[in-house]
Amino acid sequence: MDWKGRRQSDNIEDERGSSPMGGGGGFRFPGGGIGGGGLSLRTIIVLVVIFLVLRAMGVDVMGLLQQSGVLGGGSGYQQSTSTGNSGRPANDEMKQFVATVLADTEDTWTGIFKSMGQTYTDPKLVLFSGSFPSACGQASAATGPFYCPSDQKVYLDMAFFQQMKDQFGASGDFAQAYVIAHEVGHHVQDLLGILPKFNQARRTMNEVDANKMSVRIELQADCFAGIWGKFTQQKGILQAGDLEEALNAAQQIGDDTLQKRTQGYVVPDSFNHGTSAQRMKWFKQGFDSGKLSDCDTLNNPV
Numbered sequence: 506m507d508w509k510g511r512r513q514s515d516n517i518e519d520e521r522g523s524s525p526m527g528g529g530g531g532f533r534f535p536g537g538g539i540g541g542g543g544l545s546l547r548t549i550i551v552l553v554v555i556f557l558v559l560r561a562m563g564v565d566v567m568g569l570l571q572q573s574g575v576l577g578g579g580s581g582y583q584q585s586t587s588t589g590n591s592g593r594p595a596n597d598e599m600k601q602f603v604a605t606v607l608a609d610t611e612d613t614w615t616g617i618f619k620s621m622g623q624t625y626t627d628p629k630l631v632l633f634s635g636s637f638p639s640a641c642g643q644a645s646a647a648t649g650p651f652y653c654p655s656d657q658k659v660y661l662d663m664a665f666f667q668q669m670k671d672q673f674g675a676s677g678d679f680a681q682a683y684v685i686a687h688e689v690g691h692h693v694q695d696l697l698g699i700l701p702k703f704n705q706a707r708r709t710m711n712e713v714d715a716n717k718m719s720v721r722i723e724l725q726a727d728c729f730a731g732i733w734g735k736f737t738q739q740k741g742i743l744q745a746g747d748l749e750e751a752l753n754a755a756q757q758i759g760d761d762t763l764q765k766r767t768q769g770y771v772v773p774d775s776f777n778h779g780t781s782a783q784r785m786k787w788f789k790q791g792f793d794s795g796k797l798s799d800c801d802t803l804n805n806p807v
């Protein structure tokens with residue numbers, strides 16, 4: 506994928522290294538909240554009083570905290586203004602790559618929405634390392650990238666790309682771009698009103714039915730990612746083997762393939778993203794067609 510030298514999105518929030526707190530890929534359902542673990546108002550007031558008393562006594566409280574590693578440096582987390590946990594600068598090449606792919610999705614969907622007489626609202630993409638709070642709960646490297654409809658942000662720990670290569674056998678820049686485009690596909694579903702309807706409907710569904718509907722949602726996001734791929738191809742920036750990289754990634758992260766790899770057998774009722782064959786099929790359908798009308802996984806056999 507010939508991505509260097511292209512426009513980079515400004516909608517990147519780089520929080521790597523500023524994740525003091527510890528979903529698979531796809532989108533996370535709202536309603537879970539950020540979770541517990543925060544300080545109560547009473548505790549904050551007590552700490553402020555203690556701080557003021559110690560300072561009045563001439564104690565260098567901030568110095569003590571820094572020496573103990575509580576604030577920046579030491580065993581504490583680094584501030585996002587310097588480097589992430591990986592030790593790379595905040596404007597490293599991988600960040601540039603993600604920003605470029607995100608910009609390309611913005612251009613693609615802005616044009617498509619305009620052709621429909623609608624306005625596309627760009628999502629934010631949050632880069633984090635380890636874990637980070639989102640409006641849909643705690644973002645974690647262990648659960649992979651996801652889209653949160655509550656704050657309309659994509660959450661990505663770029664360590665997932667290395668995991669794709671090492672554990673899933675899915676390498677290549679276009680495979681990584683497919684992951685980003687898939688999450689942006691959920692944002693498109695959100696803007697079109699598809700996610701809100703599903704989120705409401707799933708409240709009355711049992712687990713098996715909710716999983717089946719989730720598969721359709723995920724496959725549509727794959728198809729939308731394929732549409733982005735089609736427009737990228739038309740710009741002449743795809744290279745030989747790029748499509749195969751994306752299809753291989755879709756195959757390696759299918760529910761059946763992942764379950765066989767991790768537990769040796771499959772449980773179809775637990776599928777919530779789709780089989781390898783389904784994910785490859787719908788990405789390719791979007792890539793070949795480039796039309797939203799050909800991505801109706803909700804009303805057609807998948």
